[in-house]
Amino acid sequence: MKIIVTGGAGFIGSHTVVDLLENGFEPIIVDDFRNSKPFILDNIKKILNRDFKSYDIDCGDVDRLRVVFEKEKPDGIIHFAADKAVNESVIDPLKYYHNNITTLVNVLKVVALFPIKSFVFSSSCTVYGVPKKVPVSEKSPIQPAFSPYGFTKQVGEQILKDFAQSNPKTAISLLRYFNPIGAHPSGLIGELPLGVPNNLIPFITQTAIGIRKSLTVNGDDYETPDGTCIRDYIHVVDLASAHVLALKNSKKQKEPLVVNIGTGKGSSVLEVINSFEKVNGVKLNYSVGPRRGGDAPSVYADNSLVKKMLGWENKFNLDDALKHAWQWEKNLAEQ
Numbered sequence: 001m002k003i004i005v006t007g008g009a010g011f012i013g014s015h016t017v018v019d020l021l022e023n024g025f026e027p028i029i030v031d032d033f034r035n036s037k038p039f040i041l042d043n044i045k046k047i048l049n050r051d052f053k054s055y056d057i058d059c060g061d062v063d064r065l066r067v068v069f070e071k072e073k074p075d076g077i078i079h080f081a082a083d084k085a086v087n088e089s090v091i092d093p094l095k096y097y098h099n100n101i102t103t104l105v106n107v108l109k110v111v112a113l114f115p116i117k118s119f120v121f122s123s124s125c126t127v128y129g130v131p132k133k134v135p136v137s138e139k140s141p142i143q144p145a146f147s148p149y150g151f152t153k154q155v156g157e158q159i160l161k162d163f164a165q166s167n168p169k170t171a172i173s174l175l176r177y178f179n180p181i182g183a184h185p186s187g188l189i190g191e192l193p194l195g196v197p198n199n200l201i202p203f204i205t206q207t208a209i210g211i212r213k214s215l216t217v218n219g220d221d222y223e224t225p226d227g228t229c230i231r232d233y234i235h236v237v238d239l240a241s242a243h244v245l246a247l248k249n250s251k252k253q254k255e256p257l258v259v260n261i262g263t264g265k266g267s268s269v270l271e272v273i274n275s276f277e278k279v280n281g282v283k284l285n286y287s288v289g290p291r292r293g294g295d296a297p298s299v300y301a302d303n304s305l306v307k308k309m310l311g312w313e314n315k316f317n318l319d320d321a322l323k324h325a326w327q328w329e330k331n332l333a334e335q
């Protein structure tokens, strides 16, 4: 099966391309490298010694994307391409409404013209807002979004549910990711933040390697065992595997599949720091600062539905992810 992967040079997309190749799919990347680097494509090729096609275009450009579909005749699409920085979305909401919503609509305009069997969408646990109860199941209420970014994921899900009604030939999967971290065990691909990282792990690895002087823990007075926020950190290779399973499952689907992709285990910021120091034998310079507005004390997944529906399991734990993330950061420093 040929699969268009928008955003396939990005963090989650690149790991998914590897998994697609390993599972006999033919990925075709559509990415304009606005938040990634072309060398990632070469590194993906090195991991498996396999080639694949890629197109350096804005996937929201209907005319150019239609030409790609005409030429490649794909069977399915995984749509990763989006902007993802929560803070930036507050400062520049229109950028997010454009790339996360208008682009999605434009991609769907093209999908509607072709016999596409499966559409997998990158959603996020941000759709749950600050959950009243953990673990968070798919039945947990969708709460008012905290940021324009979170809102784009809620709207994106609704757009796809409406699209499914009018295009029953295309099976829709909405994967709600928890907190993807880590890197490929080969050390060849990983998270590549351009500028100041928004997520904890690249901040940790950049502090450890000396790009940043110190790491600030945003608050240690939350109602959690050690006072720091708890999140569900999922290894990106495990997250990637859920996309391939969703594609394989799509034949059986009668309605959109909506599933959490998380480990089901929460880890606090201090636990992550301690684990990073322990597995990598590195001391981190960090201090505790004030809370950051809008952070929920604790968010982790009820992942029973994805286990049941897709037979998905995570293979890596937090220590593995932190070991792989550090290996990737060290490799990047050598490039």
Ligand SMILES: NC(=O)c1ccc[n+]([C@@H]2O[C@H](COP(=O)([O-])OP(=O)(O)OC[C@H]3O[C@@H](n4cnc5c(N)ncnc54)[C@H](O)[C@@H]3O)[C@@H](O)[C@H]2O)c1
Binding pocket: 006, 007, 008, 009, 010, 011, 012, 013, 030, 031, 032, 033, 034, 035, 036, 037, 057, 058, 059, 060, 079, 080, 081, 082, 083, 084, 099, 103, 122, 123, 124, 125, 177, 178, 179, 180, 192, 199
């Ligand atoms: N990383 C996370 O913490 C996280 C959590 C939940 C959901 N998500 C979602 O998962 C998806 C992938 O995230 P990621 O972490 O891999 O991000 P990323 O920025 O590493 O990858 C996104 C890729 O899409 C490309 N891109 C963006 N807009 C494009 C466009 N219009 N045309 C062509 N290429 C475009 C970028 O160049 C980049 O390579 C996003 O939709 C994101 O919102 C990410």
